[in-house]
Amino acid sequence: MSADVGDSDTVQAGPGESGAGGPPADSLGAPLGSLDTAASPDAAARNTGKSPATLVHARGLTKRYGDFTAVDRIDFDLVRGEAFGFLGPNGAGKSSTMRMIGCVSPPTSGTLRILGLDPVANGPAIRARLGVVPQEDTLDVELTVGENLVIYGRYFGLRRHVIRERARGLLEFVQLSERAGDKVESLSGGMKRRLTIARSLINEPDILLLDEPTTGLDPQARHALWDRLFRLKQQGVTLILTTHYMDEAEQLCDRLVVMDAGRIAAAGSPRELIVRYATPEVLELRFSLDEHAQAGERIGSLVRDSGRGIAKQVEVLPDRVLLYTSDGVAALAAIRASGLAPVTTLTRRSTMEDVFLRLTGRSLGD
Amino acid sequence: MSTATFALRELRHQMTLYRRTWRGTLFSSVVNPLLYLAALGAGLGSMVNHHAASRLGGVSYLMFIAPGLLAASAMQIALGAATYPVLGGVKWQKTYFAAVATPMRPADIFHGFLLFITIRLTIAATAFLAVMSVFGAVRTPLAAAAMPVAVLTGLAFAAPVAAWAATRDGDMGFALLFRLGMIPMFLFSATFFPLSQLPAWLRPVAYVTPLWHGVAACRALSLGDVSAPGLIAHVGYLAALAVAGVLVGQRTYRRRLHG
Secondary structure, X not given: OOHHHHHHXXXXXXXXXXXXXXXXXXXXXXXXXXHHHHHOHHHHHHHOOOOOOEEXXXXXXXXXXXXXXXXXXXXXXXXXXXXXXXXXXXXXXHHHHHHHHOOOOXXXXXXXXXXXXXXXXXXXXXXXXXXXXXXXXXXXXXXXXXXXXXXXXXXXXXXXXHHHXXXXXXXXXXXXXXXXOOEHHHOOHXXXXXXXXXXXXXXXXXXXXXXXXXXXXXXXXXXXXXXXXHHHHHOOOEEEEEEOXXXXXXXXXXXXXXXXXXXXXXXXXXXXXXXXXXXXXXXXXXXXXXXXHHHHHHHHHHHHHOOOOOOOXXXXXXXXXEEEXXXXXXXXXXXXXXXXXXXXXXXXXXXXXXHXXXXXXXXXXX | OOHHHHHHHHHHXXXXXXXXXXXXXXXXXXXXXXXXXXXXXXXXXXXXXXXXXXXXXXXXXXXXXXXXXXXXXXXXXXXXHHOHHHHHHHHHOOHHHHHOOOOOOHHHHXXXXXXXXXXXXXXXXXXXXXXXXXXXXXXXXXXXXXXXXXXXHHHHHXXXXXXXXXXXXXXXXXXXXXXXXXXXXHHHOOOOOOHHHOOHHHHHHHHHOHHHHHHHHHHHXXXXXXXXXXXXXXXXXXXXXXXXXXXXXXXXXHHHHOO
């Protein structure tokens, strides 16, 4: 939440316009920004740039539960202001990594520094500066929306009037102002998620951790949530998120690591990963069921015979054959020229999903 | 920041939740003793008094069972509070996990929760003693000291049981605890009749139950029939259980929430 602090300095010249009735985009920036300078000593440190630029530093980070190694010697650094994603299938070690960063699970071995501090020795001090959106909603469903924020703010030792002011801005930001007095159990899944995000911001965290923030939401709620997260990112909040949705990673993350079986399989920006691990285009072919297997084999040998000129890689999925290629149209022409007649064809840009399939070992190309 | 500050934050959380239910629990804190003392003390007691006055040490049945019921109700409240709500925190609603993502530590949640149970037990025991005095079931002002002893009895259950509940993944064990632990204790730990009525081989079992110590101490205070060594032994036993529960709970909460 550093970028909006600068704004608030100019805004503060004319107090009172903390965005009441203004567009939702401003509703977080203005009230939180002005509170930032007023209430939080951390904010002062942030303004003068005293806290380190590297917010999370991990080397050889490992987590074992008994014989099971959930996270296996991973290295990464997280810089202030970026949105960093852990992408991977279930059981890849994303949540375990998040729990270690959240200082609720001590590392088994390796180095971990969060905000320059050791999470084992300084857990409460670090957690005071983190915001956490857990995978499952952990709200007090019998309490109201507002009460949930008050209780949570109290856990951080915030004063009642500070909580009340922040809660107003945050509820506006997550578009739940009208529901402030309603019990949480009456909210929809998407609303609960948004409330959880509001709750996680009550302490104006340096880093916001989101563990699969949109899992289980319908597409509409998902897009609403992305919109809110994107705004946070625009305001300079440092985000760490886990996801197994490629589109989510592509939309929200500046930098990603792809995890598989506790290891980091690849790291880079979404675009870099696509360039490195996929091809510019993907040609998707469907064949009739009885032809599918045979067509897959023939395309495989066709591609090999061409010295991988037609496509860099072929992947035969149960229902489709994918060709990773720099030119989908040319590849399709070559396939057709060989006498194969796909039922449907689709040429598209490659996505994180293609990277993911390749990296997590479900690809047949190598 | 001190441990107490953090525990008070969780206490405030619990009190916020309690705001929704306090009327109901206060109502039952008054009505339950009313019903029990009327039915068993006055009703059943009128029959018992004719036949068994000597066995009860020369006091009326009402006076005999009232402090027993006081201790037993503390046990019931403690067991109810230390089971399902704890499982809710670690399993169902997972609110404990939300709390430990803040500066709060697992032990703070546990301590704050025990403070809350202490408050509930204090309210219930005070109400119970008030009803007892209305019924004329107390003989001496010393009976007021039965209030903290009843609270301690509750804590001797609440702390170890909450420590155990924090390790659970389902509520199956709770039903067993109630059926095989609470109800037999309620019936056979001298609440309703002196232990001398139990077969000799069964008495040692009663002696190790926390409820018997609570009943015995509350009864001694309410009847004004106190022997210092006996009282110290009872209170010491209960305190030891409560402290052991706190120590174990600090570990089980940490394991569950900061694993």
